[in-house]
Amino acid sequence: MAILASIWSYFWAVLTALPIVGFVLVYAIAFFVKKNHHDALTWSITISNVLLIRAVAAAYGVIWPNAMSVWLWIVLLFLGIALLIGWMQIKVRGKISLSKIGFSTWRITFVLFGLAYIMLFSTGIWKSMQFV
Template identity: 45%
Template sequence: MTVLGNLWSFVWAVLTHVWALLTVFPFLGFPLAYLIVHAWKRDRRLAGRWAVNITNFLFIRAVVAAYGVIWPDALSAWWWVIVFFLVTVGLLSWLQVKWKRKLSLRKAGFSAWRLSFPLFGLVYVVLFAMGIVKTMSVV
């Protein structure tokens, strides 16, 4: 192999290990994303928003992975995530029309995304604990 091939192999291995670490511990993505965006843009508010969005994506990924490990024969958790977002956007849109008499799907989608952050954080903690209990009960 060439030096460039070895370097590419090393970089790929590091990225896969970082991705695996962030799947198991998604909350580590918050400070990592915050520091990278803050160093890049020099804006604390923008770095905070990016960190929350990236951590939310990591929470969703971790919940899907934990669900698949705990219940391997069940329906894919991605379907539950999609249904959650569709129902949440639908309810928020209905509330917008009822209260303000106009609809903004962008605001409803953004609100659903922000509401999913604490929800998926909580679901991650619950599934993580359930995975530990299930693993301990097997042993």
């Protein structure tokens, strides 16, 4: 049982450190099940966003261990994007669609967390190279 728990923790560690592995893995599984590239891509983006959030939170905690909690910044980012999209919907259409706000917020944060992951990953490598 300890071996299985160890394998499971290494699997989650790899997915947290390298969320692209999760993206490829989910895409392959979803394409095998659904036989549709669009559905497989949608599923992999959705799951990879969760993995990217975990990776950004972990990298932020390693680079700045004494800083304010990253989860506060993540919640504020989600709320800010949702409010901005809602405001734009009111200006353009005159009404709000919560499902479109949620979907758009999730997709925009996928791109933002992907960029933040690349930036924090390279910053972490640069910061660790200074100690060598």
